[in-house]
Amino acid sequence: MRSPAELTELFRTRGLKVTPQRQCIFRHLHGNSMHPTAESVHAAAVHEMPTISLKTVYSTLNDLAAMGEIQSLDLGTGSSRFDSNVDAHHHLVCNRCGLVRDLYVEAQVPVAPEQLNGFTPAATEVVIRGLCSTCSQQHDRTNEGDAHG
Amino acid sequence: MRSPAELTELFRTRGLKVTPQRQCIFRHLHGNSMHPTAESVHAAAVHEMPTISLKTVYSTLNDLAAMGEIQSLDLGTGSSRFDSNVDAHHHLVCNRCGLVRDLYVEAQVPVAPEQLNGFTPAATEVVIRGLCSTCSQQHDRTNEGDAHG
DNA sequence: TTGCTAATCAACAACCATTGTCGGTCGCCG
């Protein structure tokens, strides 16, 4: 996504006011590769602005997503995650802790035209599910423990 | 998924009772490639059993998914969809009407080990989003109309 | 056939993520 300064410009151009709340959200998203939920953006923002409301966070995130400045992801982890990375990329998702990591890979999906059968593809999303490094190690230990039991 | 008869056996083996409700759900899932939601399974089942409850449908679907007989999909269409196809395959999803189609493709996702960085992959899901044939045509007409206005 | 027990039902409440509403206040920016 663009820098907070650029987003400030963009919002002004669109007739949207650049409030401290929005700037706060811009800053928390910029360079953030954690794929935060609205809740966690709010939690982070509250440290700076104790009275910022979850509602404001949601609407600002939706505004940004509508402008294409961030991406809204539904990875089946219960709540939407917001990705400040708009480049073409895919995702690794931990089945245990829900961690999401960006994955830069050119996926080859050789779809024959007759398989499309009239379907017009627009975007290809690849999600690799598994266990993140932390959960992998915990899983190993769990297995060891089971083996002894 | 297996045939209703096989599922009947499986349920008995597991100590689960084979009720008319469950059999009705088995039948409606078998060979169904529509990726129905719990709601739509319920709607179909009600035609045969007017008093079958949505709750029963949910719990039976969850039982089947826990046994690996069907697959629960979250494709960002609002509600979970249940896929009676457990083979390795991917999905086409219509951005407009939410239609889901199976896609049999061997996706090549060349992930370098250093990209995994400790992540242990278990499954790769590919979702191609776009417009189904029906919505594609409607979209074309809409564009024509816009061009005239 | 009987009896245990799981399954089901209806009706309802609760959950979670998200959005809407409202009245009142604040403050961005032309």
Place this chain on the structure above:
DNA sequence: CGGCGACCGACAATGGTTGTTGATTAGCAA
């Protein structure tokens, strides 16, 4: 400076899903 958009708090409402309760039904093993 002033209009209007944004914000707040507080709350209700949505939609999908799960839990609860108490009564009834019925699968299936003995």
